Amino acid sequence: xxxxxxxxxxxxxxxxxxxxxxxxxxxxxxxxxxxxxxxxxxxxxxxxxxxxxxxxxxxxxxxxxxxxxxxxxxxxxxxxxxxxxxxxxxxxxxxxxxxxxxxxxxxxxxxxxxxxxxxxxxxxxxxxxxxxxxxxxxxxxxxxxxxxxxxxxxxxxxxxxxxxxxxxxxxxxxxxxxxxxxxxxxxxxxxxxxxxxxxxxxxxxxxxxxxxxxxxxxxxxxxxxxxxxxxxxxxxxxxxxxxxxxxxxxxxxxxxxxxx
Amino acid sequence: xxxxxxxxxxxxxxxxxxxxxxxxxxxxxxxxxxxxxxxxxxxxxxxxxxxxxxxxxxxxxxxxxxxxxxxxxxxxxxxxxxxxxxxxxxxxxxxxxxxxxxxxxxxxxxxxxxxxxxxxxxxxxxxxxxxxxxxxxxxxxxxxxxxxxxxxxxxxxxxxxxxxxxxxxxxxxxxxxxxxxxxxxxxxxxxxxxxxxxxxxxxxxxxxxxxxxxxxxxxxxxxxxxxxxxxxxxxxxxxxxxxxxxxxxxx
Amino acid sequence: xxxxxxxxxxxxxxxxxxxxxxxxxxxxxxxxxxxxxxxxxxxxxxxxxxxxxxxxxxxxxxxxxxxxxxxxxxxxxxxxxxxxxxxxxxxxxxxxxxxxxxxxxxxxxxxxxxxxxxxxxxxxxxxxxxxxxxxxxxxxxxxxxxxxxxxxxxxxxxxxxxxxxxxxxxxxxxxxxxxxxxxxxxxxxxxxxxxxxxxxxxxxxxxxxxxxxxxxxxxxxxxxxxxxxxxxxxxxxxxxxxxxxxxxxxxxxxxxxxxxxxxxxxx
Numbered sequence: 086x087x088x089x090x091x092x093x094x095x096x097x098x099x100x101x102x103x104x105x106x107x108x109x110x111x112x113x114x115x116x117x118x119x120x121x122x123x124x125x126x127x128x129x130x131x132x133x134x135x136x137x138x139x140x141x142x143x144x145x146x147x148x149x150x151x152x153x154x155x156x157x158x159x160x161x162x163x164x165x166x167x168x169x170x171x172x173x174x175x176x177x178x179x180x181x182x183x184x185x186x187x188x189x190x191x192x193x194x195x196x197x198x199x200x201x202x203x204x205x206x207x208x209x210x211x212x213x214x215x216x217x218x219x220x221x222x223x224x225x226x227x228x229x230x231x232x233x234x235x236x237x238x239x240x241x242x243x244x245x246x247x248x249x250x251x252x253x254x255x256x257x258x259x260x261x262x263x264x265x266x267x268x269x270x271x272x273x274x275x276x277x278x279x280x281x282x283x284x285x286x287x288x289x290x291x292x293x294x295x296x297x298x299x300x301x302x303x304x305x306x307x308x309x310x311x312x313x314x315x316x317x318x319x320x321x322x323x324x325x326x327x328x329x330x331x332x333x334x335x336x337x338x339x340x341x342x343x344x345x
Numbered sequence: 346x347x348x349x350x351x352x353x354x355x356x357x358x359x360x361x362x363x364x365x366x367x368x369x370x371x372x373x374x375x376x377x378x379x380x381x382x383x384x385x386x387x388x389x390x391x392x393x394x395x396x397x398x399x400x401x402x403x404x405x406x407x408x409x410x411x412x413x414x415x416x417x418x419x420x421x422x423x424x425x426x427x428x429x430x431x432x433x434x435x436x437x438x439x440x441x442x443x444x445x446x447x448x449x450x451x452x453x454x455x456x457x458x459x460x461x462x463x464x465x466x467x468x469x470x471x472x473x474x475x476x477x478x479x480x481x482x483x484x485x486x487x488x489x490x491x492x493x494x495x496x497x498x499x500x501x502x503x504x505x506x507x508x509x510x511x512x513x514x515x516x517x518x519x520x521x522x523x524x525x526x527x528x529x530x531x532x533x534x535x536x537x538x539x540x541x542x543x544x545x546x547x548x549x550x551x552x553x554x555x556x557x558x559x560x561x562x563x564x565x566x567x568x569x570x571x572x573x574x575x576x577x578x579x580x581x582x583x584x585x586x587x588x589x590x591x592x593x594x595x596x
Numbered sequence: 597x598x599x600x601x602x603x604x605x606x607x608x609x610x611x612x613x614x615x616x617x618x619x620x621x622x623x624x625x626x627x628x629x630x631x632x633x634x635x636x637x638x639x640x641x642x643x644x645x646x647x648x649x650x651x652x653x654x655x656x657x658x659x660x661x662x663x664x665x666x667x668x669x670x671x672x673x674x675x676x677x678x679x680x681x682x683x684x685x686x687x688x689x690x691x692x693x694x695x696x697x698x699x700x701x702x703x704x705x706x707x708x709x710x711x712x713x714x715x716x717x718x719x720x721x722x723x724x725x726x727x728x729x730x731x732x733x734x735x736x737x738x739x740x741x742x743x744x745x746x747x748x749x750x751x752x753x754x755x756x757x758x759x760x761x762x763x764x765x766x767x768x769x770x771x772x773x774x775x776x777x778x779x780x781x782x783x784x785x786x787x788x789x790x791x792x793x794x795x796x797x798x799x800x801x802x803x804x805x806x807x808x809x810x811x812x813x814x815x816x817x818x819x820x821x822x823x824x825x826x827x828x829x830x831x832x833x834x835x836x837x838x839x840x841x842x843x844x845x846x847x848x849x850x851x852x853x854x855x856x857x858x859x860x861x862x863x
Binding site for chain 3 (some may be wrong): 347350351353354355358372374375432433434435436437439440442443444445447448449450451452454455456527530531533534535538539545546549550553554558561562564565566568569570572573576
């Protein structure tokens with residue numbers, strides 16, 4: 086399925102999921118899941134609570150191995166975390182290291198790659214600037230607000246030079262206003278850096294607002310029941326886009342699938 | 346599967362021991378040959394002092410814990426019921442808690458004598474503080490809503506003590522008793538090692554002095570088993586008696 | 597200016613609230629025992645005088661140094677091996693499950709039980725004491741390290757995996773740090789254990805040290821000196837514990853701040 090607006094010149098590779106199934110023991114969570122994420126695409130995955138969105142994300146990121154089928158990046162099948170994929174968790178408090186300052190946290194994946202200190206700090210600072218937090222480089226995570234901590238987590242994924250950003254309900258723990266600001270941040274990052282973004286969320290408005298395509302999961306075991314192409318252009322605006330009648334149309338369509 | 350691995354680890358330790366013996370790497374004075382220790386481990390039941398020593402350590406340890414509990418629990422609740430009192434006593438209790446009771450043994454021996462009573466006194470001093478501190482902690486850690494409820498209904502002191510604070514503190518008291526149980530064995534053996542009073546520690550000392558290292562070692566193993574069994578027993582009691590409080594593992 | 601004065605006077609009040617009772621009791625002891633002719637309970641004033649005398653000009657200072665030195669050496673070994681072994685055991689759950697019953701048994705052995713065996717075999721010098729302390733203090737450190745590793749937030753583990761952090765770096769900068777609060781608690785326990793074992797082993801057989809000082813004086817029925825030594829041990833226990841708590845607060849500032857912040861955020 087072709088995305089409506091493919092960004093050329095994106096560094097990202099195509100992420101392909103073919104017939105993915107995941108079971109834990111006899112419990113089958115995902116089954117026969119197929120989906121393609123083209124370079125530079127913004128995909129949102131929605132579904133009812135507990136359907137297995139997080140399990141899917143873990144398979145996509147390589148943290149969990151599929152029971153059936155495959156996940157491949159740029160044509161190569163993956164079974165463990167990749168260099169191209171950056172992960173942002175829902176619980177930012179649990180994933181930022183409280184004993185490291187912000188700059189150290191963002192630079193840590195690079196430290197893991199053996200990048201020398203001066204170089205990795207430079208990159209980390211640039212990524213912090215990308216999310217508007219260069220002034221917070223010397224702070225500890227607990228000194229920052231929830232929204233800021235989540236931005237640090239995003240900066241960290243960027244520093245990792247991820248071309249594919251995977252986000253698991255990234256804004257769920259934040260208040261409404263902060264959430265809107267971060268939604269726009271991620272849209273902006275996608276546009277500027279030309280990365281692919283996959284966001285798992287339960288918030289349908291958010292999904293339709295952000296995505297080029299909304300993938301709806303449902304069923305037990307979960308599978309893709311619908312793919313909604315969202316043709317609202319690249320430049321989205323919280324007020325204008327959300328009052329567009331097409332927005333409402335897409336939203337209702339997705340909502341209908343989930344509530345069915 | 347896990348059980349097999351666990352037994353495997355135990356066997357591996359024994360195997361290493363045996364190999365070390367054969368290779369002569371161990372100082373037989375510190376780590377006697379496995380064969381000898383294994384023999385003594387069984388043969389020890391035939392030695393007259395063994396059961397008496399076991400009983401001596403166990404009996405005095407239990408007596409010490411009970412004595413400490415009888416004093417510490419009521420005192421702990423009383424202290425815990427008042428923030429002012431808790432603050433006033435905090436430094437004293439910090440001091441008492443970090444005081445190694447064994448250092449008192451020379452004075453205790455001089456004042457009371459080298460007998461079972463002295464041992465029980467030193468054990469109860471050692472057990473007093475963990476029980477007291479856990480009880481205070483439990484008494485202070487009340488759900489704010491319960492505190493408010495009790496105050497708004499102006500519940501009188503005695504009722505508060507027995508029906509509100511004591512039950513609420515009981516998981517912590519249980520923890521304190523568990524800690525005290527293991528402390529009591531440690532202090533009992535520690536006392537017996539230095540001062541000749543009936544008990545496992547004394548037998549270890551005697552055996553070693555008589556150059557029966559394997560026997561001493563066997564005693565050491567039994568001391569360990571005793572501690573393990575008591576703690577396991579106590580945990581069993583704890584889970585059964587405190588089944589109503591699943592949050593009770595707050596340590 | 598007024599604010600600092602208020603803060604200072606509040607701190608002063610805090611100190612008074614915590615110390616008035618011990619100070620009063622101490623003064624009471626001092627006064628009540630001043631005319632004591634009881635052999636076993638000499639006047640506190642005399643005990644303190646003897647303590648001062650022996651510290652300033654007697655061997656007590658050297659004994660103290662010996663004891664502390666042995667403790668420090670033993671603890672260093674215990675902490676080093678305890679952490680080095682505890683981290684991998686805690687991390688690899690298969691290993692941990694297999695090893696746990698054996699560990700539980702070994703740590704149940706009363707530490708004092710090995711004192712006769714080691715000292716008679718190895719003598720009354722420093723080495724056997726260090727060996728005993730290292731061997732027995734290993735357990736609280738190791739077991740707490742294991743617990744600390746087990747308690748690490750799964751998100752941190754996932755994060756490190758997702759970003760492909762290499763093993764050694766992961767152990768050093770993630771696991772060790774995340775488990776550090778629990779490890780420090782283990783070291784705190786180990787320090788108390790070390791003090792006890794130091795006393796016991798010096799009572800059993802020694803030629804120097806704090807325990808040796810107490811025992812010597814007890815044999816000679818020098819009551820004031822015996823009490824002085826005992827008080828010094830008590831003081832040492834309290835100081836070590838208090839100092840270590842201070843160290844913990846400083847080293848783990850990020851942990852306490854973080855817990856504070858999340859406590860506030862949670863409600």
